[in-house]
Amino acid sequence: MGGGAEFDAIRRMLETWGAKARGIGDDAAVLDIPAGERLVVSTDASVEDVHFRRPWLSAMEIGARATSAALSDLAAMAATPRGLLLAMAVPPDWRGELEDIARGVGRSAERAQCPIVGGNISSSSVLSLTITVLGSTEHPLHRDRARDGDIIFVTGMLGGPQAAVAAFMAGRVPGPDYRARFASPTARVREARWLADRGAHAAIDISDGLLADAAHVAVASNVTLDVDADAVPRMDGVSVEDALVGGEEYELLVSAPPSAAIDVDAFQREFGIPLTAIGVVTLAGAPSVTTNGTRAAAARGHDHLG
Amino acid sequence: MGGGAEFDAIRRMLETWGAKARGIGDDAAVLDIPAGERLVVSTDASVEDVHFRRPWLSAMEIGARATSAALSDLAAMAATPRGLLLAMAVPPDWRGELEDIARGVGRSAERAQCPIVGGNISSSSVLSLTITVLGSTEHPLHRDRARDGDIIFVTGMLGGPQAAVAAFMAGRVPGPDYRARFASPTARVREARWLADRGAHAAIDISDGLLADAAHVAVASNVTLDVDADAVPRMDGVSVEDALVGGEEYELLVSAPPSAAIDVDAFQREFGIPLTAIGVVTLAGAPSVTTNGTRAAAARGHDHLG
Numbered sequence: 001m002g003g004g005a006e007f008d009a010i011r012r013m014l015e016t017w018g019a020k021a022r023g024i025g026d027d028a029a030v031l032d033i034p035a036g037e038r039l040v041v042s043t044d045a046s047v048e049d050v051h052f053r054r055p056w057l058s059a060m061e062i063g064a065r066a067t068s069a070a071l072s073d074l075a076a077m078a079a080t081p082r083g084l085l086l087a088m089a090v091p092p093d094w095r096g097e098l099e100d101i102a103r104g105v106g107r108s109a110e111r112a113q114c115p116i117v118g119g120n121i122s123s124s125s126v127l128s129l130t131i132t133v134l135g136s137t138e139h140p141l142h143r144d145r146a147r148d149g150d151i152i153f154v155t156g157m158l159g160g161p162q163a164a165v166a167a168f169m170a171g172r173v174p175g176p177d178y179r180a181r182f183a184s185p186t187a188r189v190r191e192a193r194w195l196a197d198r199g200a201h202a203a204i205d206i207s208d209g210l211l212a213d214a215a216h217v218a219v220a221s222n223v224t225l226d227v228d229a230d231a232v233p234r235m236d237g238v239s240v241e242d243a244l245v246g247g248e249e250y251e252l253l254v255s256a257p258p259s260a261a262i263d264v265d266a267f268q269r270e271f272g273i274p275l276t277a278i279g280v281v282t283l284a285g286a287p288s289v290t291t292n293g294t295r296a297a298a299a300r301g302h303d304h305l306g
Numbered sequence: 307m308g309g310g311a312e313f314d315a316i317r318r319m320l321e322t323w324g325a326k327a328r329g330i331g332d333d334a335a336v337l338d339i340p341a342g343e344r345l346v347v348s349t350d351a352s353v354e355d356v357h358f359r360r361p362w363l364s365a366m367e368i369g370a371r372a373t374s375a376a377l378s379d380l381a382a383m384a385a386t387p388r389g390l391l392l393a394m395a396v397p398p399d400w401r402g403e404l405e406d407i408a409r410g411v412g413r414s415a416e417r418a419q420c421p422i423v424g425g426n427i428s429s430s431s432v433l434s435l436t437i438t439v440l441g442s443t444e445h446p447l448h449r450d451r452a453r454d455g456d457i458i459f460v461t462g463m464l465g466g467p468q469a470a471v472a473a474f475m476a477g478r479v480p481g482p483d484y485r486a487r488f489a490s491p492t493a494r495v496r497e498a499r500w501l502a503d504r505g506a507h508a509a510i511d512i513s514d515g516l517l518a519d520a521a522h523v524a525v526a527s528n529v530t531l532d533v534d535a536d537a538v539p540r541m542d543g544v545s546v547e548d549a550l551v552g553g554e555e556y557e558l559l560v561s562a563p564p565s566a567a568i569d570v571d572a573f574q575r576e577f578g579i580p581l582t583a584i585g586v587v588t589l590a591g592a593p594s595v596t597t598n599g600t601r602a603a604a605a606r607g608h609d610h611l612g
Binding site (some may be wrong): 025026027028029030031032033035038039040041042043044045047049050051072073074076077079083085086087089117118119120122123124125126128130132133134135140142143144204205220 | 331332333334335336337338339341344345346347348349350351353355356357378379380382383385389391392393395423424425426428429430431432434436438439440441446448449450510511526
């Protein structure tokens with residue numbers, strides 16, 4: 001992009017963000033992490049024609065979705081967001097959409113109470129948003145802490161993003177509920193802290209699909225996750241199979257001991273989404289994932305758009 | 307990239323890095339910032355055909371250069387590197403080069419004693435490396451702290467990257483010294499801490515060109531930087547003009563009071579590169595940059611490849 005256009009783009013984005021952006025101006029941003037807390041950091045990219053196609057989403061949704069996807073990695077660690085950095089590569093025919101993309105980034109950042117602390121903009125032949133999120137917590141959740149006897153929970157209702165992408169790919173208009181789940185995911189930041197505060201052992205966000213992410217937990221923790229497939233909460237019209245393998249959910253898979261004070265009704269009242277027990281952790285045949293007692297086919301990563 | 311290819315690429319990069327990569331496996335990385343220090347963070351992108359062209363650099367140089375460019379933002383704050391995250395977007399015809407790119411990233415990270423703590427990989431139609439660097443320090447340098455009476459210093463010898471790009475663009479082979487400055491910059495991390503420890507007030511890295519970055523300091527600090535153009539250290543064969551405007555130097559422009567114990571000979575002995583006093587900070591006509599007492603043309607950002 002270079003010179004004048006670059007500075008002008010940055011100025012317009014900062015104007016869009018207003019007080020949501022902080023401390024921008026130096027070569028790097030300075031943040032204070034509360035004493036006693038550990039820094040948690042992750043980076044995530046959203047690339048046109050890989051993670052989305054232009055006709056599917058508004059510019060604001062592209063910004064909001066990329067930001068929530070990145071923040072979801074902080075949720076998986078039960079960290080409180082402290083700041084995000086946005087690196088954008090922008091083709092010429094996207095330059096008119098910069099403020100709307102920024103508005104979407106700001107919306108998701110604000111919802112997670114996460115200030116925007118830095119960024120970078122350059123030209124490219126393909127639109128991409130690379131978002132780095134910084135958070136902190138005294139006790140991060142990890143995917144290697146699932147233990148024998150734990151109960152496995154999942155937040156929300158699965159299958160929407162997969163159903164929306166399938167409709168888009170077939171040239172159809174997805175149902176509005178499916179579309180919203182794809183276009184406007186929410187990072188489960190507060191939900192994760194609620195669960196961690198009540199004794200959850202391990203968590204992962206469902207970005208690759210429930211079975212694939214369950215397999216990550218199983219391997220990291222050297223346990224078996226025995227999932228009751230019929231218990232997996234699905235949106236209306238979603239098959240069990242699709243709920244098990246659909247990616248980009250940005251819901252949480254959580255493992256917690258029976259002694260944890262996790263009240264699913266209280267969760268539903270607090271957050272307006274369900275928390276559902278979908279299985280148990282065992283040591284039989286570890287590491288693996290079983291559904292209804294049968295070893296699930298080798299879990300593979302979500303393929304984005306192939 | 308998706309599924310299997312993505313995990314395979316990550317595995318190969320982790321093997322390349324060995325002990326240089328740490329704590330990778332969760333949704334996010336966990337870092338500890340020393341008590342009493344502030345977190346310093348920046349993100350920087352290196353995009354094919356914007357920041358470099360494929361025939362100009364080896365895959366290893368692309369990785370090393372992008373990493374040093376990002377680390378240079380920590381140097382500008384005099385922060386000690388604590389970790390970096392690499393987000394790569396990789397076209398199909400670059401997949402065979404991933405390990406060499408990773409090797410270059412590892413080389414620059416190791417030189418700055420910076421562990422690789424996370425990353426992300428996706429497919430794209432254009433190669434890009436977005437690198438987020440995390441550092442810490444008790445007292446970060448800022449660009450708004452230049453004060454009346456300060457002496458302005460610059461590290462190293464300028465003009466090499468600009469001369470190399472000019473040769474590349476003209477279809478010529480740049481001289482090896484010019485090429486090395488473009489292809490293999492070093493982030494001045496240790497140099498910055500040495501200067502900060504001795505009382506430097508303000509710093510910025512010369513990524514946009516000496517005059518443009520001096521203007522950033524002038525505006526932020528509301529001062530005038532009066533630069534003695536003839537004193538600006540230049541590589542052999544580089545004009546004064548080119549040394550003043552050439553970008554992507556990743557050297558430091560530093561402002562320090564006369565009382566600071568900055569011994570340029572000791573600097574040269576310690577780091578093997580010169581430290582040169584090139585001007586003074588005044589309040590006359592602030593904010594502005596003057597060269598040889600004349601107001602410099604309005605500084606503009608470096609235009610990458612236009």
